[in-house]
Amino acid sequence: xxxxxxxxxxxxxxxxxxxxxxxxxxxxxxxxxxxxxxxxxxxxxxxxxxxxxxxxxxxxxxxxxxxxxxxxxxxxxxxxxxxxxxxxxxxxxxxxxxxxxxxxxxxxxxxxxxxxxxxxxxxxxxxxxxxxxxxxxxxxxxxxxxxxxxxxxxxxxxxxxxxxxxxxxxxxxxxxxxxxxxxxxxxxxxxxxxxxxxxxxxxxxxxxxxxxxxxxxxxxxxxxxxxxxxxxxxxxxxxxxxxxxxxxxxxxxxxxxxxxxxxxxxxxxxxxxxxxxxxxxxxxxxxxxxxxxxxxxxxxxxxxxxxxxxxxxxxxxxxxxxxxxxxxxxxxxxxxxxxxxxxxxxxxxxxxxxxxxxxxxxxxxxxxxxxxxxxxxxxxxxxxxxxxxxxxxxxxxxxxxxxxxxxxxxxxxxxxxxxxxxxxxxxxxxxxxxxxxxxxxxxxxxxxxxxxxxxxxxxxxxxxxxxxxxxxxxxxxxxxxxxxxxxxxxxxxxxxxxxxxxxxxxxxxxxxxxxx
Numbered sequence: 168x169x170x171x172x173x174x175x176x177x178x179x180x181x182x183x184x185x186x187x188x189x190x191x192x193x194x195x196x197x198x199x200x201x202x203x204x205x206x207x208x209x210x211x212x213x214x215x216x217x218x219x220x221x222x223x224x225x226x227x228x229x230x231x232x233x234x235x236x237x238x239x240x241x242x243x244x245x246x247x248x249x250x251x252x253x254x255x256x257x258x259x260x261x262x263x264x265x266x267x268x269x270x271x272x273x274x275x276x277x278x279x280x281x282x283x284x285x286x287x288x289x290x291x292x293x294x295x296x297x298x299x300x301x302x303x304x305x306x307x308x309x310x311x312x313x314x315x316x317x318x319x320x321x322x323x324x325x326x327x328x329x330x331x332x333x334x335x336x337x338x339x340x341x342x343x344x345x346x347x348x349x350x351x352x353x354x355x356x357x358x359x360x361x362x363x364x365x366x367x368x369x370x371x372x373x374x375x376x377x378x379x380x381x382x383x384x385x386x387x388x389x390x391x392x393x394x395x396x397x398x399x400x401x402x403x404x405x406x407x408x409x410x411x412x413x414x415x416x417x418x419x420x421x422x423x424x425x426x427x428x429x430x431x432x433x434x435x436x437x438x439x440x441x442x443x444x445x446x447x448x449x450x451x452x453x454x455x456x457x458x459x460x461x462x463x464x465x466x467x468x469x470x471x472x473x474x475x476x477x478x479x480x481x482x483x484x485x486x487x488x489x490x491x492x493x494x495x496x497x498x499x500x501x502x503x504x505x506x507x508x509x510x511x512x513x514x515x516x517x518x519x520x521x522x523x524x525x526x527x528x529x530x531x532x533x534x535x536x537x538x539x540x541x542x543x544x545x546x547x548x549x550x551x552x553x554x555x556x557x558x559x560x561x562x563x564x565x566x567x568x569x570x571x572x573x574x575x576x577x578x579x580x581x582x583x584x585x586x587x588x589x590x591x592x593x594x595x596x597x598x599x600x601x602x603x604x605x606x607x608x609x610x611x612x613x614x615x616x617x618x619x620x621x622x623x624x625x626x627x628x629x630x631x632x633x634x635x636x637x638x639x640x641x642x643x644x645x646x647x648x649x650x651x652x653x654x655x656x657x658x659x660x661x662x663x664x665x666x667x668x669x670x671x672x673x674x675x676x677x678x679x680x681x682x683x
Contacts, residue, residue: 186274187284189236191229193217194283218253227252230421232284238417239273239281246410250421256288329396330444333389337437340385344433347378348426370415383412384543384650389436391546395510401439408432497532500577507549511573514553522557522571530579533681541586541658541676547651548588548674549573555634556592556672566669579680586676595666597623604632624664628652 186194192211215225235247248271256267268289276282351369371379390405411429415422473492481489504526511524557571568591576587597620604626605615615623626632630649655662660678 184288185286187214187232187286189232189281189283191225191232218256220253224252227421227424230424234421235273235284236281240279242414244273246414249410250414250425252424326396326447329392330440330447333392333440334437336385336389337433337440340382341433341437343378343381344430348430370412379412379415380646383409383646386412387647387650388543388546391510391550392506394513395506395546397509397513398443401436401443404432404436404439408436499532500528500530501526503533504575504577507545507575510546511549511553514550515557515571518554518559520553520557520559520571522553522573524573524575526575526577528577528579530577533579541655541660541678544651544654544662544676545575545586545588547647547654551647552588552590552592552672552674556590556594558593562593581680584678584681586678588674588676589671591671594668594670594672595624595627595664596668600624600626603634604629607631607633624666627664628662 184196188194188211191214193214194211195217214220214228215222218228220228231250231252234250238247251269251271254269256269270287270289272285272287273281274283274285347370369378371377376384386405386409390402390409393399393401393405408429411425411432414425415429469492473489476489478486478489508524508526511522515522552573557573558566558568563569563571572591574587574589576585576589578585578587601615601618601623604610605612609626609629609631618626628648628651630646632649652662655676655678658678660676663675663677664672665675666672
């Protein structure tokens, strides 16, 4: 948010620094200097008058200040600062209009409680607005180039599946979000009313999966799949939407503004998908896209017709023809796993790591829809393996290790299907996992002591467990592996983990037979 305060030079005293207190008052920099030299406490200025804010802007600022006061211990400062209502100011000086950026830092007392915020005013110069526009245009252009590269580097039929999946997920997520808003605030229809919404507690609570969990799950999958295919702009926008959703985990006077931003972000993501779809049609050609859909429709009809044929009375040749027809739509697990190779390699590249991803299978072809049921779990597991499990090149060299390897094995038997994922990374220490879970408040010390090593490792599947203090584009929110375990359980399967420090980690997904 941008404001035009004329008093900013008086606040900073030319030093570019002042304090904002929790009661909404301001100590100018000249008064801060007086305090530092042992002077008496000077009179403070009111926030609204000090920054020349409107009543509405001042109210938003005070709501944000209250959010900072309550969440500064358990939410990263980068996320809190990003929600600040005022990030840039302009004022009239002798040289004309001047522009400044505001950066906020928290000041804590000896007990770790928030005492005040320090605000640094950085002169951006008269060309700041133009420079900002040019930088935004440069970033947009770079993302467009990356989208074109991603479109040309992946087969159209594979990208078509990604886009269809992403559209279905975002449309379903948006319907759920709008329904939640309608229930929370009567009169809200089709996302078009003023977004003054219900308390944030209801976003992440309720019977079964909460609205927050459902929306996060779909955003997380869209982010992971977009990153796997190289659509980095979409992945970044999904990450930003996750940040907003996470900010709604606790009640806040600023929830209305955050909710409005999240609603707008979901619309922007959907529009971005349509832009990618249009670009794909330009590259592949409308005719080719239409032909692909017609062929798929005909293939589906042929497979369905073959399913209805009674083969008992057929001769061996006819029976073989029908069975082959039933399998026309099936693909090998290794072919379906190409997506995961892209995912692993792209994340590894962004993290400065090198990983050899391998897939083996003992089975024949399976139907893509059957494989898709475990797709979500595999994406979460692989993202965490690359980010958490595999060491940096320097760490691996120091440990005497070569290039990192992640193996995925698909084994289909008559009684079940087993998918094993193994890395040769740093591994996990059960005691460290348990201590971290206790520190996060997921269980008590006594409960942790009563677990064996397998039980302690299983804590990584609890919602809220993370070894990171802040989330990245890849992981760190404490929800990915919890969602993986839920996906497997919903499919009637089990998810296991085995690991020892320095010896990598192994995940195993055991499922009922997948349909063909």
